[in-house]
Amino acid sequence: MSDLDKAIAQLRSCRPIPEDQVRELCHRARELLIEEGNVVTVTAPVTICGDIHGQFHDLMELFRVGGDVPDTNYLFMGDFVDRGFYSLESFLLLLCLKVRYPDRMTLIRGNHESRQITTVYGFYDECLRKYGSANVWRYCCDVFDYLALGAIVLGASSTLSPGMPEDDDTEIEVCDQAGSIISRFPRQRANQSASQEKLEAPNKSTADKTGPPGSGASGSSSGSVGNPTGAILCVHGGLSPLVDTVDKIRLIDRKQEVPHEGAMCDLLWSDPDEIDGWGLSPRGAGFLFGADIVKVFNHRNDLSLIARAHQLVMEGFKEMFDASIVTVWSAPNYCYRCGNVAAVLELTEDESGTGIFQRTNGDVGRSSGAVIESRGGPKNGPARRYRVFQAAPQDSRGMPAKKPVADYFL
Amino acid sequence: MSAPSIPNLLSLRGRGGGRGRSRGRGQGPGGGSGSGPESRGKAHDATIQGTDTDAAVSRLSAVDMGYLSDPYARYFVSNLGGPPARRFPIINRGTYTRTAAIDHLVHSFLSEATEGAQGQAVATKQIVSLGAGTDTRPFRLFSQQQQGRPNLVYHEIDFSVTSAKKLKTVEGVPSLASILSNRSTGETSDWSSKPPNGEYYCHGLDIRQLSPASTKTLPGLRTDIPTLILSECCLCYLSREESDGVLEYFTSRIPNAAVVIYEPVHLGDPFSDTMVSNLAARNIHMPNLERRRNEADEAARLKRIGFETTRQLTIDRIWSKWVNAEEKERVDRLEGLDEVEEWQLLAGHYMVIWSFRGDGFEEWSAID
Numbered sequence: 001m002s003d004l005d006k007a008i009a010q011l012r013s014c015r016p017i018p019e020d021q022v023r024e025l026c027h028r029a030r031e032l033l034i035e036e037g038n039v040v041t042v043t044a045p046v047t048i049c050g051d052i053h054g055q056f057h058d059l060m061e062l063f064r065v066g067g068d069v070p071d072t073n074y075l076f077m078g079d080f081v082d083r084g085f086y087s088l089e090s091f092l093l094l095l096c097l098k099v100r101y102p103d104r105m106t107l108i109r110g111n112h113e114s115r116q117i118t119t120v121y122g123f124y125d126e127c128l129r130k131y132g133s134a135n136v137w138r139y140c141c142d143v144f145d146y147l148a149l150g151a152i153v154l155g156a157s158s159t160l161s162p163g164m165p166e167d168d169d170t171e172i173e174v175c176d177q178a179g180s181i182i183s184r185f186p187r188q189r190a191n192q193s194a195s196q197e198k199l200e201a202p203n204k205s206t207a208d209k210t211g212p213p214g215s216g217a218s219g220s221s222s223g224s225v226g227n228p229t230g231a232i233l234c235v236h237g238g239l240s241p242l243v244d245t246v247d248k249i250r251l252i253d254r255k256q257e258v259p260h261e262g263a264m265c266d267l268l269w270s271d272p273d274e275i276d277g278w279g280l281s282p283r284g285a286g287f288l289f290g291a292d293i294v295k296v297f298n299h300r301n302d303l304s305l306i307a308r309a310h311q312l313v314m315e316g317f318k319e320m321f322d323a324s325i326v327t328v329w330s331a332p333n334y335c336y337r338c339g340n341v342a343a344v345l346e347l348t349e350d351e352s353g354t355g356i357f358q359r360t361n362g363d364v365g366r367s368s369g370a371v372i373e374s375r376g377g378p379k380n381g382p383a384r385r386y387r388v389f390q391a392a393p394q395d396s397r398g399m400p401a402k403k404p405v406a407d408y409f410l
Numbered sequence: 411m412s413a414p415s416i417p418n419l420l421s422l423r424g425r426g427g428g429r430g431r432s433r434g435r436g437q438g439p440g441g442g443s444g445s446g447p448e449s450r451g452k453a454h455d456a457t458i459q460g461t462d463t464d465a466a467v468s469r470l471s472a473v474d475m476g477y478l479s480d481p482y483a484r485y486f487v488s489n490l491g492g493p494p495a496r497r498f499p500i501i502n503r504g505t506y507t508r509t510a511a512i513d514h515l516v517h518s519f520l521s522e523a524t525e526g527a528q529g530q531a532v533a534t535k536q537i538v539s540l541g542a543g544t545d546t547r548p549f550r551l552f553s554q555q556q557q558g559r560p561n562l563v564y565h566e567i568d569f570s571v572t573s574a575k576k577l578k579t580v581e582g583v584p585s586l587a588s589i590l591s592n593r594s595t596g597e598t599s600d601w602s603s604k605p606p607n608g609e610y611y612c613h614g615l616d617i618r619q620l621s622p623a624s625t626k627t628l629p630g631l632r633t634d635i636p637t638l639i640l641s642e643c644c645l646c647y648l649s650r651e652e653s654d655g656v657l658e659y660f661t662s663r664i665p666n667a668a669v670v671i672y673e674p675v676h677l678g679d680p681f682s683d684t685m686v687s688n689l690a691a692r693n694i695h696m697p698n699l700e701r702r703r704n705e706a707d708e709a710a711r712l713k714r715i716g717f718e719t720t721r722q723l724t725i726d727r728i729w730s731k732w733v734n735a736e737e738k739e740r741v742d743r744l745e746g747l748d749e750v751e752e753w754q755l756l757a758g759h760y761m762v763i764w765s766f767r768g769d770g771f772e773e774w775s776a777i778d
Binding site: 111112117120121282283284285311312313314333334335336337338339340406407408409410 | 461462464465468497498499500501504505508643674679680681682683684685688689694742743745746747748750751752755756760
C-alpha cells in the first residue's frame with residue numbers, strides 16, 4: 001500500500017512511474033474493474049467530471065476546486081487521455097486513486113479510451129516517447145477495456161443545503177473556482193409548473209398530473225422539498241437507439257475495444273442535439289438524439305437527469321431539454337487553444353432517510369435495475385452545484401510545465 | 411510551425427530546426443531599414459518566415475493523409491529530423507479547406523479565357539502571390555495548364571532568403587525543374603522561368619517595400635491583364651498601413667485586379683483572445699488580429715483601396731457550402747473527426763475574403 005501511496009505522490013508531481021509499476025497498477029485496477037457492472041451504482045454526494053484529455057495541471061486544479069480524494073467522492077465520465085501533453089500522468093493518477101480508494105473514485109469509459117483513437121490523438125505517441133516502447137500503452141488499453149460504460153447516481157438531494165431543506169429553494173448554483181457564488185436559480189414552484197401545464201394542456205393526451213412520458217421536465221417540482229430525486233445516469237456520450245432501458249446497458253459484453261457501431265459505441269459517441277428523434281452524427285460514430293428521446297428514456301428509467309461529457313462547451317457545462325440532460329466539460333482552455341472554462345457538477349446527499357441505497361463496486365449481474373421503486377410521476381431533479389474553473393496557471397505548482405504550443409494555420 | 415505534430419514533445423525535441431529557427435537570418439534587402447515603427451525587428455521577420463515551414467509541414471501532412479493531392483509538397487519539407495510530422499485531423503481538415511477554397515477561386519479566375527472587356531480574347535492572366543514561401547501552387551498550375559486555359563503570368567514575392575531557397579529546391583528536384591523550365595537567375599535572389607504556357611517570376615524582396623509611392627518595379631509584372639493577388643496568411647503580419655500600401659501598389663497600377671485574402675480573425679471571444687496570446691508566446695504578432703473583426707469595415711477598407719465588390723466567408727462556412735457531399739464523405743472517411751466543436755471554433759476564426767474590380771472576374775459573380 002505504501003508503494004501505491006508513493007506512486008500517487010510521484011504522479012501528483014507529474015512524474016511518470018516506472019514501467020513495472022504501471023504493469024502492476026494496471027493489473028490491480030483490472031481486478032477491481034472486472035467486478036464492476038457495466039453500470040456502476042454511486043451514492044451521492046458525488047462530484048461528476050467530464051473530459052480531462054491529459055491536461056494534468058488542470059486536473060490538479062480540478063482537485064483543488066472540487067476537493068481532494070478521498071475527501072470528495074468523484075465520478076469521471078471518461079476521455080482521460082489524448083490531446084493534452086500529460087495523458088499518461090493524468091490517467092495513471094486517476095487509476096492509482098481508483099485502486100487506493102475504490103469507493104471514492106468512479107471511472108467510466110470515454111470514446112478516447114480506445115486503441116484506435118489513442119493512436120491518432122496522442123496517447124500512444126506519448127507512451128512511446130516517455131517509455132521508449134508501447135508496453136505501457138498496451139497495459140493502459142487493457143484497463144480501458146474493463147472500464148464501466150456508465151454509472152447511476154442514487155440518493156441525490158433536491159436541495160443544496162443538507163439539514164435545512166425548507167430554507168433552500170435553490171435548484172442550480174454556479175460557483176467560481178474560489179467558491180464564490182456566481183449565480184443561483186431557484187426551483188420552479190408547483191404553481192409555476194401548474195401554469196405551464198395549463199398552457200401545454202391542449203397538446204397533452206391526458207391532463208393527469210403525472211403526465212404522459214416525456215412531459216416530466218425535471219426542473220419542475222411536483223413533490224415537496226426534501227424528497228429523494230430520481231436517479232442520474234452518467235455516460236460519456238449519450239443514448240443509443242439500441243438501448244431503451246438502463247438494464248440493456250447491463251447486458252452488453254463490454255470487455256473489448258470500443259466497436260465502430262452498436263450500443264456500446266453509441267453510449268460513448270452520441271450527442272444530444274436540437275432535433276426530433278435520432279440523427280446522423282457528424283463524428284462518424286454514434287448518433288444525435290433529440291429532446292423527445294431523452295424525455296422518454298428518463299421517464300421509462302425513472303431518471304431525473306442524464307449527465308454526460310464528450311462535447312466542448314465554452315461555459316463548462318450546458319443543460320439542455322428542460323434540464324433533462326447536462327454536458328459537463330472539465331478541460332479548461334481545451335487543447336491550450338479554445339479559451340473555454342471548465343466545470344464539475346456536485347450533487348449533494350439526500351438526508352431524508354428515504355431513497356438511500358447501498359453501493360458497492362461489486363454489482364455483478366445485477367438485473368433488477370438500480371432504481372427499485374417506481375412512483376409514477378416525474379421525479380424531483382437533483383439540486384446541482386456547478387463549480388466553474390479556469391486553466392491552471394503555468395509553472396504554478398513546481399511541476400514540470402511545458403509551454404504548450406497550440407496549432408494554428410499560419 | 412507549431413505544433414503538436416502528433417507526438418507533441420517528440421516533434422519539439424527531436425526535430426532540431428523544425429520551427430524556422432534554422433532559417434532565422436533571413437532578411438530581405440532593405441527589409442526593415444528605415445521602415446520605422448512597423449518593423450518589430452529582424453527576429454519577428456525570422457519568426458514570420460518560420461511560419462512558412464509550419465504551413466509546409468501542415469500541407470505535407472494533409473497530402474500524406476490523402477486530403478490533398480499535391481505531388482510537390484514533400485520537396486519543401488526537410489526530412490532531416492525523421493519522418494514528416496503528422497497533424498491532428500482538425501488541422502488537416504483546415505489545410506484541406508483553405509487550399510480547396512483558394513483553388514476554387516483561382517480556377518474560376520483562370521477558367522474565363524475567352525471573354526474580354528471589348529469582346530476580344532483575353533489570352534493571358536496574372537497571379538501575384540504575396541509571401542508565397544514554399545507554396546506549391548505554381549507547380550500545380552503550370553503542370554496542369556490545359557488547353558482553353560489562358561496563359562499564366564505567375565509572380566511570387568517573399569523575403570530574399572526564401573526565394574533563394576525556393577530556387578535551390580527547384581534546381582535540385584528534376585520534377586520541379588522540368589515544370590519551371592528555362593530559368594534565368596540574376597545576381598540578386600530574383601529568378602524567373604519561362605514554362606511553355608506562361609511566365610514565372612520569383613521576387614526576393616520584403617513586400618513592405620511596395621506602396622503606391624514606391625518606385626520599386628517588379629520585373630515581368632503586367633498592368634494590362636486581369637490580375638489576382640493572393641495573400642495566404644501574409645498581409646496579416648503587417649500593420650494596417652503597410653498592408654493597405656501593398657495592395658494599393660497593385661491597384662494603383664492595374665485596372666482589372668482582385669485580391670484573395672486568407673487569415674485569422676478576431677471575433678471578440680475567448681478563443682480569439684487565446685489565439686492572440688498563444689501566437690504572442692511564439693513571437694507572432696498580427697496587427698489585424700488585435701481588433702474585433704467587423705465585416706462592413708473590411709469591405710469599406712478594400713473599397714477604399716480600390717476594389718469594388720467584396721465577399722467573405724469563414725473556413726467553417728466554406729467547408730459547409732463549397733465542399734460537395736461526395737467530397738465531404740471522402741474527407742470524413744480519411745481520419746474521422748472527433749473534434750467537431752473544436753473544428754467549428756477554429757475554422758470559424760479563419761476567413762477567406764475575395765474582392766475585385768474591373769474585367770476578368772466574371773466567374774466569381776456566381777460564387778458566394
